[in-house]
Amino acid sequence: MNAKDYSRRNFIRRLVGGGAAITGAGIFIQGCQGDNNSSTKTDSGSAPVSADPCSDFSGVSAAELEKxxxxxxxxxxxxxxxxxxxCGLFIPWEKEKTCGGCLLFKGPVHTDGYCMQWAAKAQPA
Ligand code: SF4
Structure with missing residues (x-):
């Protein structure tokens, strides 16, 4: 092995290592963007980030809309x-007064909304 091979080998190692770092950074950035643009936050009961969260169905699948x-x-x-x-299945959203989520399907539901699965909310003792 001469100094030239060693140098070429080092160059390739740095290139591959740098590529991995760039790919890792890309995945990190994509992950962050996914959180900001996602409307699936209704899974956890929090409001999606939108100008009008009560009408935002982006990120809600056709299957959920069908439910x-x-x-x-x-x-x-x-x-x-x-x-x-x-309703006992209603998930109030912290910052929204006119809508929230439902345990049965994804996407916003209006506080004055209704479906056939309505079940009385348990009253505090
Ligand atoms: S009435 Fe239906 S849509 Fe509304 S919170 Fe209850 S189960 Fe969900």
């Missing part, structure tokens, strides 16, 4: 005294 439809969800309840805000 909502199957349960007969409507934005305004037809049943007096039964609405999402007093």
């Amino acid at each position: 909502r439809k199957k349960f007969g969800y409507v934005d305004k309840t037809p049943e007096e005294g039964k609405a999402c805000h007093n």
